Amino acid sequence: MAFWLVFLTAFALALIFTPIAIKIAPKIGAVDVPKDDRRMHTKPVPRFGGLAIFIGTTTALIFTVYGVLPMYQKYFAEAYPGAEFIDQPVSKMTGVIVGGVLIYILGVVDDLKGMPAKVKLLGQLVCGGVAYYFGVRINFVTNHFSALTDHIFFSGAISLVITLIWIAGITNTVNLIDGLDGLSSGISSIASLCLAYTAYIHGAYLTAFAMLALAGGALGFLPYNFHPAKIFMGDGGSLFLGYMLATLSIVGPMKGATVLAMIGPVLVLGVPIFDTGFAILRRLANHRPIMEADKGHLHHRLMAAGMGQRRTVLTLYGISGVMGVAAVLFSRDLFVEMLGLVAIAAMYIYIFLTDANHWKVSLKAVPAESAETQINGNTEIKIETLPPEAEEKVKMDIEQQMPEGITVTESDGTDDE
Structure with missing residues (x-):
């Protein structure tokens, strides 16, 4: 019941605050005006929806960490023996919340005033540093490929570098897929739900609570963001979603399920990660700046194949769902089944990214x-x-x-x- 309460709190708040954000956006200049042919919309659309996601998720998270858990600690200790939040301090979650507030502000400033890519990246690293300071860090990963040791441990400096790369990488990956109505919020919801379930079955209940709060916030916003979108989340929303996914996945020790900390999010976010990697290689091959936007992303290819926005987004939802199931299978050491699902998803992604025969001319x-x-x-x-x-x-x-x-x-x- 407590898990559903956290999810529904975030969902309801996001659902309530999204119409409010729609009204506020024009008054503060948070409107996306189509300026180039990369835009999929033809009319100005408010881009302040990240406010609803931020309020819903953060409120539910604070309610959980500082309200539900302390109040019912004895109950949780009996109902969930061995749960990680019984022994772990809440300081890590404090770091996630503080860093989340900062990165949301960073995104809003970018939405309203604009910001050079290097400055925005620096801001992301600072937010990652805040989380690291509070103990949200990658100190080790599970080693499935050697009988000599179960884990590979990192020193302080290496741990810092890996943690910052991880947080900035996942944050930007989610930010880059925010190109179609409902795409980023939908895939983030799928990722959060899959990671929440994976955390739950391995006893990482605090992470499960937090992931459900994030999923609730994203899903509460989605009805207004699905095509045709009444509002966009803006960089404030996409950076916040990416940052929360990155930090929450490494917020606590997963004991034998350390795979959640690294492999889980990589699999669940396989579509945007693959698309981002392919975009970088494509731009390098064409001698173009890595940060320069283009129309070669996976969702552009799907639309060029004759799909509209709805079908394109639903197709990517389906692939993300398959990858999410693969993440769950991997966390349960079902490697053969996991590889089968990943191979199927990778095949479809590769076909749409490389096969020119799928470019359809619609007259x-x-x-x-x-x-x-x-x-x-x-x-x-x-x-x-x-x-x-x-x-x-x-x-x-x-x-x-x-x-x-x-x-x-x-x-x-x-x-x-």
């Missing part, structure tokens, strides 16, 4: 206002947005075959639903 004839002007050739043909490397070639091929008076324009793919 839509838009009739003119009258039959007379239509006869005169005043007809517009739209093609769905393609990956950059194929876009110009397809345009040229079509234009060469079109009679005079017919134009070729790009469609953002949002009007097919």
Whole structure:
């Protein structure tokens, strides 16, 4: 019951505060205006939804750590013998909360004023340092590949570097997938629920509570963020989600289930991690800046294959769900089954990222206002947005075959639903 209470508290608060954020956003200038062809929306949309996720998650988390657990510590000790929160101080969770507040503020400043990528990365590292100071750190990982030792331990300096890389890496991974309506919030919800279950079955109940709070906050926001989105979460929301996933996954000792600390989130977030890695390699190969945005991400490829936003997002939800199940299987030492699921998911991701045959040209004839002007050739043909490397070639091929008076324009793919 206590687990459901934490989840429902975060869910309800996020659901209540999202409409409030929609009203506040225009007043403070937190509006996303489509400025380039990478944007999937055509009208200005508020981007202050991170406020609802932040309030819902943080309130539920504070309520759990400083209210529920101390009040019912005796009950939990009897109901959940060996639970990690019985022996572990709450200082680590304090570090997560403080760092979460700071990174949310960092994201809001970026949403309102803009921020250079290097400055934003520095801010993420500072927030990671705050968590590290409170004891949220990667000191060791489970060694499944050697009979000589069960764990690989890290010294202080190495632990700091690995922890900061982990937190910044996961934070940016979630931030980078915030490109379609409901994508980042949905995948973060799936990841949080899978990690909550994995933590629960291994006795990491404090982590399970916290992950459920995060899932509740993200799911409470999702109804307003799913296509067509009434509000975006903004960098404040995406950085907060990524930071919380990164820190909560390493907040406590997992005993024999240390895999949760590293492999679990990697598997659950396999889609955005793979997409981010592929994007970095793609930009390096094309001699372009790593931080430069493009239209070659997995969700762009899926839309180029003929899917609309809803189908693209639901497809990525499905792949993320498969990877989440793989994470649970891995934590239970079911390696063969886990590898089978990962192989299936990786195959589909690879096909959509590399196979040019999946680029679909969608022609839509838009009739003119009258039959007379239509006869005169005043007809517009739209093609769905393609990956950059194929876009110009397809345009040229079509234009060469079109009679005079017919134009070729790009469609953002949002009007097919």
